[in-house]
Amino acid sequence: MRAVVYRGPYDVEVAKKKDPAIEHPADAILQVTRAAICGSDLHLLHGLVPDTRVGSTFGHEFTGIVEEVGPAVRALKKGDRVVVPFNIACGACFYCSRNLTACCENSNPNSDVVGGCFGYSHTTGGYDGGQAQYVRVPYADVGPMKIPDDMEDEQVLFLSDILPTGYQAAEMGEIKGGEVVVVFGAGPVGLFTAKSAWLLGAGRVIVVDHVEYRLDFARRYAGVETVNFKKVDDIVMYLKEICGGRGPDVCVDAVGMEAEGSTPHRLLGLKLKMEAGAATVIGWCIDTVRKGGNVSIIGVYGPPWNFVPVGTAMNKGLTLRMNQCNVKRYMPHLLKHIREGRIDAKAIITHRFPLRQAKEAYRIFSDKRDGCVKCVLLPQA
Amino acid sequence: MTLQERGVDLPPERRPGVPMEKTPPRPLAHGEHSLPPVSSSLLPPRGVSGILRRKAYRVPGHRPAHWMMLLLADRIEVMEFKLRRLLRWLLLPAAALFLLRVVRR
Ligand SMILES: [Zn+2]
Ligand SMILES: [Zn+2]
Numbered sequence: 001m002r003a004v005v006y007r008g009p010y011d012v013e014v015a016k017k018k019d020p021a022i023e024h025p026a027d028a029i030l031q032v033t034r035a036a037i038c039g040s041d042l043h044l045l046h047g048l049v050p051d052t053r054v055g056s057t058f059g060h061e062f063t064g065i066v067e068e069v070g071p072a073v074r075a076l077k078k079g080d081r082v083v084v085p086f087n088i089a090c091g092a093c094f095y096c097s098r099n100l101t102a103c104c105e106n107s108n109p110n111s112d113v114v115g116g117c118f119g120y121s122h123t124t125g126g127y128d129g130g131q132a133q134y135v136r137v138p139y140a141d142v143g144p145m146k147i148p149d150d151m152e153d154e155q156v157l158f159l160s161d162i163l164p165t166g167y168q169a170a171e172m173g174e175i176k177g178g179e180v181v182v183v184f185g186a187g188p189v190g191l192f193t194a195k196s197a198w199l200l201g202a203g204r205v206i207v208v209d210h211v212e213y214r215l216d217f218a219r220r221y222a223g224v225e226t227v228n229f230k231k232v233d234d235i236v237m238y239l240k241e242i243c244g245g246r247g248p249d250v251c252v253d254a255v256g257m258e259a260e261g262s263t264p265h266r267l268l269g270l271k272l273k274m275e276a277g278a279a280t281v282i283g284w285c286i287d288t289v290r291k292g293g294n295v296s297i298i299g300v301y302g303p304p305w306n307f308v309p310v311g312t313a314m315n316k317g318l319t320l321r322m323n324q325c326n327v328k329r330y331m332p333h334l335l336k337h338i339r340e341g342r343i344d345a346k347a348i349i350t351h352r353f354p355l356r357q358a359k360e361a362y363r364i365f366s367d368k369r370d371g372c373v374k375c376v377l378l379p380q381a
Numbered sequence: 382m383t384l385q386e387r388g389v390d391l392p393p394e395r396r397p398g399v400p401m402e403k404t405p406p407r408p409l410a411h412g413e414h415s416l417p418p419v420s421s422s423l424l425p426p427r428g429v430s431g432i433l434r435r436k437a438y439r440v441p442g443h444r445p446a447h448w449m450m451l452l453l454a455d456r457i458e459v460m461e462f463k464l465r466r467l468l469r470w471l472l473l474p475a476a477a478l479f480l481l482r483v484v485r486r
Contacts, residue, residue, distance in 0.1 A: 008459035051434065051450035053424045054462045065438050072416070092415045106418040113442050116419070122434075123451070126421040138419040273452065304445045 002379070003057045003132030004358045009047030017057070020128065020136035025072035026090030028140030030082065034153045035130040035355075037365050037375040038161060039187050040300045043257055044121060045362060048270075048277060048302055051122040059377075060086035060118040061160040062130030063153040066140075075141040081153065082144035086135055086161045088116035088127060091142035102324035107138065113303065114324065123303075131358060133379045145331050148339075155338055157376070158192070158345040164330035164337075166192025166254070169298035170200050172321035173250035178203035180243050182288060184281045185254035186214040186226070188348055188374050189298060193254050194222035195343055204250070208235065210260055213371050221347065223377050229261055236287045249293050251285035256299025268307065271322030276302035286320075288315045297322035348374045354381035430458035 003017045021031055041058045043049050052373045066080040076082065088108075089101035090323050095115070096104050104347040107116025108125040116138070120127015128135060137144060148155055166189050172179060183190050186209035197205050205224040209215050215226040232238040240247040257269065257277020265278035285295040295318055313320060337343045350373045358377055365375045426434040435449035 008462065023422060024417075026416055026419075050448050050455065051437075052455055054458050055424050088419070090416050090418075106416065109418045109420065110438060111442060122421075126423055128421070128423055139416065254391070276448075303442065303448045304388060 001133040002355055003128070004059065004355070004377075006052060006056050006058065007054060008045070010045060010114075012058070012359060012362055015359050020134050022068060022070045023136065024138055025070040026139050026141060027070040028066055028073055028076055028137045028144070029068040030062075030084070030130075030135050030137055031067045031128050032059075032062050032064045032133060032135055032379045033081070034063045034157050035132070035377045035379055036061035036157060036160075036162075037131070037358075037361060037377065039189065040120075040256070041362075042366050043085050043277070043300055043302070045360070045366065046258065048257060049121045049123060050302065051126075053122055053126070053167045056119070056126070057122070057128040057132050057185060058119040059129030059131030059135075060120055061157065062118075062135065062163065063147065063157050063160070064130070066137065067134065069140060073140045081147040083147055083153070083156045083159050083331075084118070085131070085159075085164075085331065086117050086120075087143070087324065087327050088118065088125065088138050089142055089328065090139050091328075095144075099326055099329045101143075101326045101328045103326075117324075131355070131377055131379075133355070142191075143328060145335070148335075151339075152346075154346045154349060154376070156335065156345070158188075158348075159327070159331050159334055159338075161325065161327065162188045162374075163192050163334050163343065163345050164327045165189050165298055165325040166194075166327045167196040167330055167334060168323070169193040169252050169254060169296050170196035170202075172296035172323070173197070173200075173252060173294045173296075174199040174319070174321075175250060177201040179249040181206070181250040181252065182239055182243070182248040182285075183207045183224075183252045183254055184284060185252075185256075185299070186211065186218040187254065190252075190254035191218055191222055191348055191373075192343070192345075193252050193298070194218065194224045194258060194261045197250075197252075198223070199337070199342065201248075206239070206242070208239070208356065210369050214368070214373065217348075217373055229288060235261070236284060240290045240365075243290075247288050247290040247293070249290060251289040251293070251295050253281040253285050253295070253297045253299040255281040257301045259299075265307070275306045276304065277306070277307050279306035282306065282323045283310045286316070286318060289316070289318060291316040292318070294319045294321065298325070349376050351375045353377055355379040428458070428461045430454040430461055433457065 005015045089104035090106035104115040116125035181202045205216045210230040229235040259280040262280040265280045268274040271276040433454040440447040
């Protein structure tokens with residue numbers, strides 16, 4: 001088959017690769033129909049995630065058609081169309097039974113830190129991802145959700161990651177009604193966080209970024225106020241000021257380890273590797289949110305540590321909540337939102353490329369060129 | 382923009398989030414039978430980077446050494462990969478030259 005293959009930092013190519021095979025009785029093999037490129041794939045591409053092996057295939061947001069199932073699979077059969085959560089989860093362990101599928105202890109037994117994920121380095125289990133013609137899906141009865149007959153793949157594609165991720169980010173903010181919510185990051189996850197914040201009852205939603213076209217998109221797509229942090233003197237002071245002096249009730253980090261905005265963090269985190277990426281946005285969240293407020297972290301950081309003003313958080317009495325998204329928990333709920341027209345997930349797709357042009361797709365997405373918000377690969381085109 | 386024109390102060394028909402959610406997401410359906418752990422057999426460690434990776438996995442994940450060794454192994458593996466690719470490129474013309482010489486003799 002053909003697949004996107006990692007060759008080293010800033011270097012992926014489309015190459016021939018062995019077809020995946022059933023390795024476990026509960027596996028399925030999918031023919032991939034859509035595979036999105038995620039902002040977090042850029043952390044891999046930029047060589048920031050430990051144990052990203054040369055030859056691995058990225059892609060944790062995909063839909064596909066079941067091609068083959070292992071002998072233990074009961075819920076799926078050949079020909080079913082499915083969307084697959086990025087978490088690989090057994091559905092039955094200590095964590096899965098508490099709905100924490102991102103923490104599954106059976107899908108990445110080598111690690112005490114993180115469960116298995118598709119296409120996200122050997123740190124999360126070393127499974128190949130969906131930016132390929134075929135992909136192996138372990139625990140096929142647990143993760144994949146059948147796509148309703150009347151819906152297209154692209155309508156539900158983002159149930160694999162970014163829509164539940166954005167939703168969980170808003171949920172972790174513990175919005176009860178009327179809160180002022182600041183979302184850092186106007187990328188796909190930030191957009192869905194903003195949408196979800198409204199759904200949960202936020203009173204005011206403000207999105208912060210520095211890429212002007214993405215802020216435009218956020219205003220149109222999510223009906224939010226926006227701030228370009230490069231155009232204000234001090235983003236923390238500015239946000240406090242426009243939020244009545246105290247600051248917002250909830251701050252969400254939808255950016256993660258490659259944040260712009262702080263030279264020391266970029267130097268320490270991205271150049272010198274003294275911390276795991278630039279933790280700029282966690283700092284902004286803690287400094288901006290009002291005392292007693294909630295900080296929700298959904299941006300991705302690497303191990304082992306980051307420079308974060310934890311003393312400020314303690315003194316302000318903040319609640320910090322964070323987790324990889326437990327995708328499966330939110331799928332049925334969010335499918336309903338899509339069905340009923342409250343969230344048009346497909347509308348954030350700005351670019352589609354056949355798989356063979358993946359290199360170009362990565363470049364446009366990574367450089368934030370051409371108004372790119374979300375890139376989708378078509379492996380069968 | 383005045384306060385009455387945004388957020389909760391907007392008339393309900395203009396609020397982006399109406400209807401507001403009342404029910405939390407439906408939890409995972411349970412009753413899954415236990416399955417043995419799964420893993421990936423792809424790209425097993427090899428070469429110098431492989432030695433380092435195996436060593437790294439013997440150190441628990443809460444120690445920075447675990448991650449530092451892995452990041453170092455990543456860089457070494459890229460060099461190993463480039464070296465192998467270079468050797469392949471060099472080997473090909475060398476073999477052709479050798480064959481040519483054999484044929485001429
Ligand atoms: Zn993703
Ligand atoms: Zn589990």
